[in-house]
Amino acid sequence: MGGLVDDARSRVDAGPAIAELSALLETRLSTAQAVREHHGKDLTYHAGAAPDAVAFPNSTEEVAAIVRICASHKTPIVPYGTGTSLEGHIAALHGGVCIDLGGMNAVLDVNGEDMDCRVQAGVTRKALNDYLRDSGLFFPIDPGADASLGGMAATRASGTNAVRYGTMRENVLGLTVVTADGRVIRTGGRARKSSAGYDLTRLFVGSEGTLGVITELQLRLYGIPEAITAAVCSFDNLEGAVNTVIAVIQSGIPVARIELLDEVQMEAINRYSGLDYPVLPTLFFEFHGTEAGAREQAERAGELAQEFGGGDFRWAAQQEDRNRLWQARHDAYHACKAMRPGSEAWATDVCVPISRLADCIVETRRDIDESNLIAPIVGHVGDGNFHLVYLVDPEDRDELKRAEAHNERMVMRALAMGGTCTGEHGIGYGKIDFLQAEQGEAVSLMRSIKTALDPDNIMNPGKILRV
Amino acid sequence: MGGLVDDARSRVDAGPAIAELSALLETRLSTAQAVREHHGKDLTYHAGAAPDAVAFPNSTEEVAAIVRICASHKTPIVPYGTGTSLEGHIAALHGGVCIDLGGMNAVLDVNGEDMDCRVQAGVTRKALNDYLRDSGLFFPIDPGADASLGGMAATRASGTNAVRYGTMRENVLGLTVVTADGRVIRTGGRARKSSAGYDLTRLFVGSEGTLGVITELQLRLYGIPEAITAAVCSFDNLEGAVNTVIAVIQSGIPVARIELLDEVQMEAINRYSGLDYPVLPTLFFEFHGTEAGAREQAERAGELAQEFGGGDFRWAAQQEDRNRLWQARHDAYHACKAMRPGSEAWATDVCVPISRLADCIVETRRDIDESNLIAPIVGHVGDGNFHLVYLVDPEDRDELKRAEAHNERMVMRALAMGGTCTGEHGIGYGKIDFLQAEQGEAVSLMRSIKTALDPDNIMNPGKILRV
Numbered sequence: 001m002g003g004l005v006d007d008a009r010s011r012v013d014a015g016p017a018i019a020e021l022s023a024l025l026e027t028r029l030s031t032a033q034a035v036r037e038h039h040g041k042d043l044t045y046h047a048g049a050a051p052d053a054v055a056f057p058n059s060t061e062e063v064a065a066i067v068r069i070c071a072s073h074k075t076p077i078v079p080y081g082t083g084t085s086l087e088g089h090i091a092a093l094h095g096g097v098c099i100d101l102g103g104m105n106a107v108l109d110v111n112g113e114d115m116d117c118r119v120q121a122g123v124t125r126k127a128l129n130d131y132l133r134d135s136g137l138f139f140p141i142d143p144g145a146d147a148s149l150g151g152m153a154a155t156r157a158s159g160t161n162a163v164r165y166g167t168m169r170e171n172v173l174g175l176t177v178v179t180a181d182g183r184v185i186r187t188g189g190r191a192r193k194s195s196a197g198y199d200l201t202r203l204f205v206g207s208e209g210t211l212g213v214i215t216e217l218q219l220r221l222y223g224i225p226e227a228i229t230a231a232v233c234s235f236d237n238l239e240g241a242v243n244t245v246i247a248v249i250q251s252g253i254p255v256a257r258i259e260l261l262d263e264v265q266m267e268a269i270n271r272y273s274g275l276d277y278p279v280l281p282t283l284f285f286e287f288h289g290t291e292a293g294a295r296e297q298a299e300r301a302g303e304l305a306q307e308f309g310g311g312d313f314r315w316a317a318q319q320e321d322r323n324r325l326w327q328a329r330h331d332a333y334h335a336c337k338a339m340r341p342g343s344e345a346w347a348t349d350v351c352v353p354i355s356r357l358a359d360c361i362v363e364t365r366r367d368i369d370e371s372n373l374i375a376p377i378v379g380h381v382g383d384g385n386f387h388l389v390y391l392v393d394p395e396d397r398d399e400l401k402r403a404e405a406h407n408e409r410m411v412m413r414a415l416a417m418g419g420t421c422t423g424e425h426g427i428g429y430g431k432i433d434f435l436q437a438e439q440g441e442a443v444s445l446m447r448s449i450k451t452a453l454d455p456d457n458i459m460n461p462g463k464i465l466r467v
Numbered sequence: 468m469g470g471l472v473d474d475a476r477s478r479v480d481a482g483p484a485i486a487e488l489s490a491l492l493e494t495r496l497s498t499a500q501a502v503r504e505h506h507g508k509d510l511t512y513h514a515g516a517a518p519d520a521v522a523f524p525n526s527t528e529e530v531a532a533i534v535r536i537c538a539s540h541k542t543p544i545v546p547y548g549t550g551t552s553l554e555g556h557i558a559a560l561h562g563g564v565c566i567d568l569g570g571m572n573a574v575l576d577v578n579g580e581d582m583d584c585r586v587q588a589g590v591t592r593k594a595l596n597d598y599l600r601d602s603g604l605f606f607p608i609d610p611g612a613d614a615s616l617g618g619m620a621a622t623r624a625s626g627t628n629a630v631r632y633g634t635m636r637e638n639v640l641g642l643t644v645v646t647a648d649g650r651v652i653r654t655g656g657r658a659r660k661s662s663a664g665y666d667l668t669r670l671f672v673g674s675e676g677t678l679g680v681i682t683e684l685q686l687r688l689y690g691i692p693e694a695i696t697a698a699v700c701s702f703d704n705l706e707g708a709v710n711t712v713i714a715v716i717q718s719g720i721p722v723a724r725i726e727l728l729d730e731v732q733m734e735a736i737n738r739y740s741g742l743d744y745p746v747l748p749t750l751f752f753e754f755h756g757t758e759a760g761a762r763e764q765a766e767r768a769g770e771l772a773q774e775f776g777g778g779d780f781r782w783a784a785q786q787e788d789r790n791r792l793w794q795a796r797h798d799a800y801h802a803c804k805a806m807r808p809g810s811e812a813w814a815t816d817v818c819v820p821i822s823r824l825a826d827c828i829v830e831t832r833r834d835i836d837e838s839n840l841i842a843p844i845v846g847h848v849g850d851g852n853f854h855l856v857y858l859v860d861p862e863d864r865d866e867l868k869r870a871e872a873h874n875e876r877m878v879m880r881a882l883a884m885g886g887t888c889t890g891e892h893g894i895g896y897g898k899i900d901f902l903q904a905e906q907g908e909a910v911s912l913m914r915s916i917k918t919a920l921d922p923d924n925i926m927n928p929g930k931i932l933r934v
Contacts, residue, residue, distance in 0.1 A: 111822060113713055113821065114821055116820070169660075185909040186908075190886070191852075191885070193850050193852060193891065195624075195894070196887045196905055203666060206664070223717055225719060351658040351660055383659040385659075420658040420660075420661035424660065434663075435663050439654075440653070445652060449670075450665075453912060453916070
């Protein structure tokens with residue numbers, strides 16, 4: 001677990017492409033083992049696979065030239081952002097060339113009046129927000145990791161405040177994409193809405209590099225709210241917490257974040273971050289608005305929490321307090337790992353209609369305990385999306401099998417409840433069979449599209465679909 | 468103009484398919500001339516074309532059976548909702564069979580806790596909202612016409628409150644679609660977000676029946692706001708109105724509707740609806756929220772309007788007053804037609820980044836006047852989307868040519884400003900060349916997808932793309 005596989009039988013000979021790419025890129029093509037291995041493994045438990053070479057282009061035109069060379073030799077291509085994906089997205093299962101877009105990190109244009117911007121794919125979300133700092137604008141999508149915006153689009157990322165601002169699906173206005181045969185196309189545009197033809201932007205968002213390489217993005221921005229306030233509230237049981245969430249959403253309170261941490265996760269962050277929250281199912285809230293508006297939202301949410309057995313709201317109106325609160329939430333992953341030193345963390349997620357969320361989490365928690373696993377649960381519960389992190393001993397094959405079996409049962413439970421096998425992590429190669437279980441015959445259409453746009457199957461082969 | 472064309476050379480012989488369909492559907496297949504003509508012409512100025520027969524299915528399975536029969540004879544298929552599209556979407560340019568989904572008008576499921584519902588494609592937006600009346604929920608998308616929800620998805624419709632609630636793109640969670648070879652697939656699901664594979668839902672939304680027939684939709688619903696208030700404000704000039712809109716959007720006021728009517732349109736609705744608004748560029752606002760929230764939004768918007776030279780807000784807090792106000796807005800089309808009795812109305816739309824909206828409208832207005840045309844302008848200005856309606860004498864070929872030339876200049880102006888050739892009307896066959904001008908090489912990918920999913924080009928052929 002967690003290592004690199006190198007199955008020579010499944011690899012294409014990348015030699016001829018590498019020779020041409022070397023001439024094009026010179027020192028910006030690497031075949032050093034450490035570089036290759038670094039680029040073949042994401043933050044997943046799934047085994048990685050090193051590419052044969054890593055290219056570091058500087059421009060869309062250079063990406064197009066790289067793709068044309070690879071296409072002429074039918075050499076696989078794996079686009080790479082920051083390597084923070086979670087389902088084996090960047091494993092070079094058939095070898096080939098990794099295209100690291102990290103050097104394409106320029107913010108190209110910010111339009112304050114239109115509240116949009118254009119960035120190269122390698123710009124990370126934090127770099128963009130640093131750049132925007134004095135503009136009064138921000139880009140809200142926050143998957144936790146400081147991922148590249150190209151990678152976030154490719155995996156349809158979201159995170160804690162998707163309940164208010166949407167996911168990458170809603171916030172990408174247009175893309176520049178290098179197609180599998182090395183053409184450069186632009187999808188979408190700067191208009192806020194359009195009925196002009198097929199929605200290629202949304203097709204590439206979430207396509208995980210299997211249809212083309214995203215090199216530039218036009219993104220929506222938002223005004224930094226006048227007031228931000230946050231609060232924490234504990235519940236005696238999970239149902240009370242989830243019913244509070246349902247009531248908040250139904251009553252139209254435009255909550256910016258609403259996160260659920262179960263008692264196991266709360267214990268983990270208390271220990272890791274030196275906090276003293278009750279070890280109970282807990283909601284973290286954040287409200288954005290005018291001073292009066294944010295206050296009203298918070299009061300209403302507090303009233304609803306009381307109705308469903310919540311304790312007092314612990315407020316964090318000051319930025320410093322809020323940062324501490326959200327840092328604790330963001331540290332959940334590290335806090336988990338610290339619970340069991342030497343363990344590997346394997347993150348997975350599902351998403352269900354919110355009416356089924358309490359059932360799904362309660363059954364999943366019982367199943368964790370019965371399976372003798374350690375796996376804290378955190379959730380972007382306003383969307384019905386929750387994660388768990390299996391803390392497993394990489395040497396314990398039996399434990400790993402129990403985790404895999406649990407993951408499968410959890411996904412199937414979510415599907416039976418009308419949900420999806422992944423709310424925000426994506427398919428990679430870890431959830432291909434679950435995609436088939438979820439989407440059924442629709443997968444055949446995905447395969448037709450893949451084959452039409454990438455007939456030689458060179459774009460991140462083995463991800464999302466088996467062709 | 469406005470009539471039906473019947474170019475026998477471009478028609479496929481639908482006889483064999485019709486014979487089989489008759490056996491399947493009996494009286495629910497019509498070849499009556501009046502029925503055929505009614506189904507071949509939408510609300511556009513573009514010439515219609517009658518299909519050879521009209522089928523009235525009752526179920527998804529029946530649609531699939533119809534499609535399989537048509538596919539076996541390579542007979543074209545045109546899906547039909549309410550016939551209220553605006554760019555010739557339903558003209559049976561190559562003959563074939565129109566599938567009228569109006570009989571599939573059942574609301575299948577409403578989930579209050581999850582705020583979603585499932586409907587058959589023939590349910591209209593008003594019928595759905597009537598059905599929801601006692602649930603505290605509503606479906607917000609409002610393109611003016613009481614269109615079918617299947618048709619609204621197929622054309623990626625939006626309307627007056629897209630600025631707050633998004634378009635059909637954001638509000639369709641999943642679809643049931645009959646593919647071009649007669650399979651039934653389900654896209655998306657009930658989860659609020661998903662990273663599971665290609666976004667087929669968004670691919671079918673806006674595909675105008677060219678990739679498959681939408682037979683069912685899973686839709687997002689919203690809680691009816693506690694308070695709704697509306698207001699009207701006049702400006703001495705267009706720039707002041709548009710700058711107010713920019714300021715409102717930038718300051719994050721979650722305005723539910725913000726509509727611009729130019730002085731020509733205001734004169735039309737004054738006359739038509741017996742109102743006495745100043746004949747000046749005018750903004751219509753609507754605010755949704757809590758009592759306090761809606762009031763605060765309205766006050767802030769009012770302050771901003773004052774800064775940019777707006778007159779006093781005329782309030783419409785009572786439902787009766789609001790209905791009168793929005794009825795006047797919705798009657799804009801009829802008010803236009805009444806300005807010039809005997810004229811035909813030809814509606815077109817573009818959408819630009821909001822920073823360019825004032826320039827685009829001012830130049831378009833000047834061009835209208837210089838072209839000696841009558842064409843009031845109304846706009847969903849929060850999105851940068853505006854419409855105009857050419858009032859033309861159907862017998863005056865020169866006037867028609869001037870309108871066509873003006874439309875082309877307006878679209879090209881919008882594209883030069885970073886906009887789109889249509890914000891919400893779609894491509895149909897009226898804007899195919901403009902789609903090419905806007906999207907360039909990306910159209911070749913659309914064509915690849917079309918060919919992959921509909922290799923015999925039987926699904927609404929001649930729309931969006933020329934294959």
